[in-house]
Amino acid sequence: MSLNAVAIRHVPFEDLGILAPILAERGYSVQYLDAGIDAIDAATLGNADLVVVLGGPIGVYETGRYPFLELELRAIAHRLRLDKPTLGICLGAQLMAAALGAEVVSTGRAEIGYAPLTLTPQGQESVLSAVESVPVLHWHGDQFAIPEGAARLAETPGFPNQAYALGPRILGLQFHLEADAAQIERWLIGHACELSLRHIDPAAIREDARRYGQQLECSARLAMERWLDQI
Numbered sequence: 001m002s003l004n005a006v007a008i009r010h011v012p013f014e015d016l017g018i019l020a021p022i023l024a025e026r027g028y029s030v031q032y033l034d035a036g037i038d039a040i041d042a043a044t045l046g047n048a049d050l051v052v053v054l055g056g057p058i059g060v061y062e063t064g065r066y067p068f069l070e071l072e073l074r075a076i077a078h079r080l081r082l083d084k085p086t087l088g089i090c091l092g093a094q095l096m097a098a099a100l101g102a103e104v105v106s107t108g109r110a111e112i113g114y115a116p117l118t119l120t121p122q123g124q125e126s127v128l129s130a131v132e133s134v135p136v137l138h139w140h141g142d143q144f145a146i147p148e149g150a151a152r153l154a155e156t157p158g159f160p161n162q163a164y165a166l167g168p169r170i171l172g173l174q175f176h177l178e179a180d181a182a183q184i185e186r187w188l189i190g191h192a193c194e195l196s197l198r199h200i201d202p203a204a205i206r207e208d209a210r211r212y213g214q215q216l217e218c219s220a221r222l223a224m225e226r227w228l229d230q231i
Contacts, residue, residue, distance in 0.1 A: 001025050001027070001139075002027060002029060003026070003028045003029070003047060003049040003050065004026075004028065004029055004031065004048055004049050004050075005023055005028040005029070005030045005031070005049060005050040005051070005052065006030075006031050006032075006033060006034075006044060006045060006048040006051050006052070007031070007032050007033070007051075007052045007053075007054060008033050008035055008040060008051070008052070008053045008054060008072070008092065009032050009033065009034050009035065009054050010034075010035045010036075010054060010055065010056025010091060011056050011057065011122070011126060011190060012034075012054075013029075013183070013186035013187060013189075013190045014054050014055045014176075014179075014187075014190075015032070015054065015178075016030065016052065016054070016089075016178055017179050017180040017183065018100050018178055018179075018180050018217050018220060018221065019052065019136065019177075019178045020225060021227070022221060022224055022225065023214070025049075026225070026228055028049070028050060033102055035056070035068060035069075035072060035088065035118070036066065036068045036130075037158075038205065039069060039073070040068070040072045040075050041075050042075045042078035042184075044075070045075045045076065045078065045079040046053075046078055046079055046080075046082055046084070047086070048084075049085075050082075050084075050085045050087070050194070050231075051076075051079055051084070051085070051086045051087070051091075052086075052087045052088075052089070052092070053076060053086070053087070053088040053089070053092030053096060054089055054090075054091070054092050054178075055089050055090030055092060055139070055176065056090070057090045057091075057194070059094075059104070059106060059142055060073075060091070060094045060095055060097075060098045060104040060142070061104060061105070061106075063179055067159075069095075072095065073098060073099050074093060076095055076096055076099040077099035077100075078094065079168075079213060080099055080170060081099060083167065083169055083170070084169060084203075085169045085170075085231040086170050086171075086218075087171050087172075087173075087227070088140065088171070088172040088173065089119050089173050089175075089177070089178055090173070090174060090175070090176060091142075092172070093144060093163075093164075093172030093173050094135065094142055094144045094172075094174075096143065096147075096172050097142070097144035097146075097147050097164070097172060098230065099145060100147035100148070100150070100178060100189065101148060102144055102145040102146065102147040102148070103144070103145045104142055104143070104144045104145070105142065105143060106141060106142050106158070107141055107143050108141075109141060109158065110140065110141040110194075110198055111138040111140055111141070111156065111158050111159055112137065112138060112139050112140075112194075112195070112198065112200055113137070113138060113200070113204065113205050113208060114135040114137055114138070114205070114208040114209070114211075114212050115135055115136070115138060115156060115207075116132075116133055116135050116136070117131065117136060117154040117155070117156060117162055117163075117175070118154065118155050118156065119126070119153065119154050120131050120151075120153055120154065120155065122151040122152065122153055122165075123152075123153035123154045123163065126151070126153050126165060127171075127223045127226040127227045127230070128153050128154055128163060128226075129221055129223075130219050130220075130222040130223040130226065131177065131216070131219045131220060131223050132138040134212070134215055134216055134219045135208065135216065136175045136177060136214045136216060136220075137174055137175060137176040137179045137209075137216070138156070138174075138176070139176060139187070139191070140159070140174055140175075143159055143161060143174075143213065144161055144164075144172070144174070145161065146161055146164050148165060149163060149166060150164040150165060150166040150172075151164060151166075152164055153165055154175075159174060160180055161174065162174045162175060163175075168230045168231060169189055169230075169231045171227060177216075177220040177223060177224065178220070180213075180217070181209040181210070181212070181213025181214070181217065182217065184205065184206060184209040184213075185206070187205075188202040188205060188206065191200040203211075212228065
């Protein structure tokens with residue numbers, strides 16, 4: 001039986017990445033909805049077998065600048081009320097947290113580049129155990145509070161809330177398990193202004209993508225396979 005997945009994309013280069021072949025192997029057909037362009041409504045998200053809310057360089061709280069966020073938040077909130085399988089990555093996890101009533105704020109700092117996570121005791125029992133001690137790609141400055149009733153799964157020294165799970169079907173990740181290291185140049189180009197403003201050398205990220213990309217892809221695949229098994 002064919003399954004349908006909806007992926008909400010906020011910038012073209014932050015796509016499903018390594019998740020795309022995993023979903024294809026599982027029999028999912030994927031429909032991308034480009035935020036701010038395509039209609040994102042409760043019916044579309046509510047009817048999907050799986051929803052993945054991807055990352056982007058704007059803030060949940062910037063609804064005045066980006067009015068489409070209000071409609072997107074309502075649609076995501078409807079989806080979450082149905083307790084249907086939903087994965088949020090970076091901005092996606094922040095949108096999900098906000099839709100669940102948790103605060104999302106700018107921290108005034110940034111975490112950009114490859115670095116490992118520290119898993120909480122609940123995280124060690126979760127699907128994220130597959131990426132313990134593996135450097136993952138971070139690219140964020142905002143932070144979500146853990147939604148009420150959700151388990152906090154991971155942290156880093158600068159960002160104590162890196163992942164949460166609300167039951168087996170709702171998973172929010174601040175970091176990027178989906179990013180394909182072979183496509184990192186698209187990220188470095190797309191975020192060139194931010195890297196320059198923060199005095200971050202793209203060569204360092206490029207080298208870490210080369211160094212850690214294969215290991216991360218294997219571990220991320222295992223984590224996502226486990227999550228898809230439990231939903």
